[in-house]
Structure formats: structure tokens, C-alpha cells
Amino acid sequence: MNKRILAVYYTQSGQTKQILDSFLQPMIAQDVEIDYLQVRTQHVFPFPWSTPVFFDTVPESVEVIPTPLQPWTTKYDRYDLIVLAWQPWNLSPSIPINSILQDDRFKAIIKDTALVSICGCRNMWINAMEKNKKLFAVAGTKHVGNIALADRHLNHLSYITIFHWLGTGKKDRKWGIFPLPGVSDKDIAGAAVFGTTVNDSLAAGNWENLQPALRKQQAVNVKYSLMFIERKAGKIFQKWVNIINQHPQKRKNILVAYKYYLAVALLLASPIILLVDLILIRPFNQKKIKQQLDYYSSVDYNPNI
Template sequence: MGKKILAVYFSQSGQTRAIVESFLRPVVADGNEVEYLQIKTVHEFPFPWSIPVFFDTVPESVNIIPTALEPWQTKLERYDLVIMGWQPWNLSPSIPFSSILQDEKFKSLIKGTPVITISGCRNMWINAQEKNKKLLQAAGARLVGNIALVDRHLNHLSYFTIFHWLGTGRKDRKWGIFPKPGVSEKDISGASRFGNVVKDYLRLNNWEGLQQDLSQIGATPVKYSLMFIERKAGKIFQKWVDLINKFPQKRKNILIVYKYYLAVALLVASPLILAVDLVFFRPFSQKKIRRQIQYYRGVEYKERI
């Protein structure tokens, strides 16, 4: 008899929905039934976005402050597996996604239930997933798998292309010369390979070893340089948010300064910091680095690593 699966997702451009559908294709073909639940918020997050409106999400996304959800319901009170499609905003889970994870009705629904998270993002997802892990743990859910699909282009290039996509709504080449933004169509269609692994575990209802098998086929790419930048940036983002919270009347002006700071930090400062790290620190921290990478590829949650 097929299993009952709930696929929960938030998607502005349609990319996350396409990823979830591709991932679940082999699971459905194996005789399981999937119900989709789209996360909708009272305050709509527009797409395409203007840059100022996008940056205005920084304080609430970083501090995972929930926004009001539109009423929702599911056909069942309990599922064999819950799939959660999401995306990072500002090195944190998107506001709609973190909001449903803090919704009491939803927390009750997923309590004690196996959950697999699957995301589409530019290239940095580990900070956001750590917040997801903490929220899922607080809800009593069992995170058994995680998959992150990323833009494979260089960090500097994808910085420009993602804002082109957000600002225009077009997933095409900026000026006809930059690469296409977001997760590639090849990788979206290729998400089904992860579903092929999951369906075998679903048959047995035994999730031990799932994440290891998913990671072996590329489910959680962790690149040292990006991990290094993201770990540093997460702390800096929080300081900017703390500043905004201290001077809320100056929020708009602080966010303007933050926008330019972010560009300089990513495009100029981060290569220099990485060069210093490469020479003076990385050679003497290999054991620690391997431990960190292994942790982020997994589903366990720790306050400190």
C-alpha cells in the first residue's frame, strides 16, 4: 500500500515548486500519494522584486520573525513523510517558510513525522538550514534528509545574476553575456535522482542512513570557501539587524548603507580574507574543517560545532 506524503512549499518564481515536483516524480511513480500545500502569507512578497523591497526583508528573515499566514488545511491529520521546499533569504530561511515552521497548527501536524527539506538557492544555504533544524527540532519533527540545489556559477557572477532575476522576473542572461540565474534546468530535472533514493527508504519506513546516501550523490554540496564566507557573514548580518532594531526610525537609511556594504564585502573584501585564510589559517585547521563540512552535510542539529 502506498504511503501518504505532504509536500509543503513556498515559491515566488515557480522554481521551488518545479524542484519539489521533479524530486517527487519517482516517489509518485512508486505508488505513493502526494498532497501539495503551498505556503501563502497575508502580506504578499512580490515577484519580481525591487531591490529596496528585497532588502527590507533583512531584519525579519535574519531574526526569523513570522508573518501572518493565509488559512490553510490538509486532507489528513498525519502523513508518512513531509517534504518541505524552501529557499534562503539573507542567509536565513525565507520569511514565509520560517513562518509556517512556527505555526502551532503546522507544528502539531509534523510532530513525530519524518521530514525532508529541499531547497533551491544561489549558493549559500548552511546558515539558513541550521535555523530550519532548530525550528524543526522545536516542533518535534524528525529531520531525516536534506537536499540543496545551487547555482553552480562563480560566486561573483551569481551575485549579479540573482539580482537581475529578482528585479526583472526573467531567468535569462543579463545583457546577453552573464550566465542564467538560479538552479539550472538540468539540475532541477535531475532532482529526481534524490527521489529515487528516498522511495526505497519510504517503502521500509526506515530512515537510518538516508542522508548519507543522499550526500554521496551530491545532495548537500559544501564548498569550503563559501562555508567560510557564510559563517563569517551570518554573524555580521546579525549585527546589522541589531543596529536596525536599536534605531528602528533609521531602518531605511541603515538598509541602504547595508546594501552597499554587502556588495563591497562580497566582491572586494571576501577574496582578500580568503587569501589570508589560505596562507595563515586553513593549513593548520584541516581536521576542524572536515568536521564542519561533515556536520553541514548531515541532518543533526547542534548549538555549537
């Protein structure tokens, strides 16, 4: 009997589906049966997004609050592998993805089943992945592989280009001079290489060495500078959400302040903080840093890391 995969995805721009399709090509070539589940929410998140509407997702995404889903169904109740194609919002899983992962019927399908996660993002995904790992643990699924495809351009440039893409819906060069936003076409096409590796483990029914094999292929690339910023930013994001929770009537005004804070923190403060870290902290914490890089490149889950 052919192996069965449930390919679960949410997409607005279409990029996540492109990544998923490329990744699944080797399985399709081997006649693996694939059942697709596109996550749809009752509240439709628009694309393109206006800036205020985009930032209005901050509280619910940071606190991993689900939203009602549209009716969905799958062909089977059990699969040999779950492939979850997802994206981070605000250093957290997107609201549609956190919603399907907290759906009781979906949790029953993925319980005790191998799951490979694959995301497309600007560049920061580790905080969101940690929240996903917690949801995986609650559901009892077996997280056996993780792949993260990111925009390879400099942090400052990708911050500008991603908002151009979100705001216009056009994946082109802002003013004709900035780089293209999002995951490159080359990297999207290259996801098929990782699909071959996953398919080998699927055929063998052995997942033990999958993530080490994917790491050798650079399926995940944790950069220290981004990890350093993201670990601090995740805590700061939560503090802003706490303020909104304390003053819900001022939500819009607080989110405007947060938007400007985020731009200043990323574009001006973070380079200074990274320079101080490079000189005064990083040289004396190499062992701890290596442990953190290894952990975030793995599929292990440790809430105390």
C-alpha cells in the same frame, strides 16, 4: 495502504515548485499519495522585487520572525513523510517558510514525523539550514534528509545574475553575456534521482541511512570557501539587524548602507579574506574544517558547532 506525503512549499518565481515536482516524480510513479500545501502569507512578497523591497526583508528573515499566513488546510492530520521545499533569504529561511514552521497547527502535523528538506538557492544555505534545524527541533519533527540545489556559477557572477532575475522576473542572461541565474534545468531535472533514494527509504520505513546515501549522490555539496564566508557573514548580518533594532526610525537608511556594504564585502573584501585564510589559517585547521564540512552535510543539529 499507500504511503502519504505532505509536500510543503513556498515559491515566488516558480523554481522551488519545479524542483519539488522533479523530486516527487519517483513517488508519483509508485502511487504514493501526495498532498500539496503551498504556503501563502497575508502580506504578499512581490516578484519581481525592487531592490529596496527585497532588502526590507532583512531584519525579519535574519531574526526568523513569522508573518501571518493565509488560511490553509491539509487532507490528513498525519503523514508518513513531510517534504519541505524552501529557499534562503538573507542567510535565513524565507519568511513564509519560517512562518509555517512556527505555526502551532503545522507543528502538530509534523511532530514525530520524518521530514526531508530540499532547497533551491544561489549558493549559501547552511546558516538558513541551521535555523531550520532549530525550528525542526522545537516542533519535534525527525529531520532525516537534506538536499541543497544551488547555482553552480562563481560567487561573484551569481550575485549579479540573481539580482537581475529578482529585479526583472526574467531568468535569462543579463546583457546576453552573463550566465543564466538560479538552479540549472539539468540540476532541477536531476532532483528526481534524489527522489528515488528517498522513496526507497519511505517504502522500507527506514530513514537511518538516507542522508549518507544522499551525500554519496552529491545531494549536498558544502564548499569550504562558501562555508567560511557564510559563517562570518551570518554574524555580521545579525549586527546590522541589531543596529536597525536600536534605531528603527532609521531603518530605510540603514538598509541602504547595508546594501552597499554587502556588495563591497562580497565583491572586494571576501577574496582578500579567503586568500589570507588559505595561506595562514586553513593549512593548520584541516581536522576542524573536515568536522565542519561533515556536520553541515548531515542532518544533525548542534547549536554550538
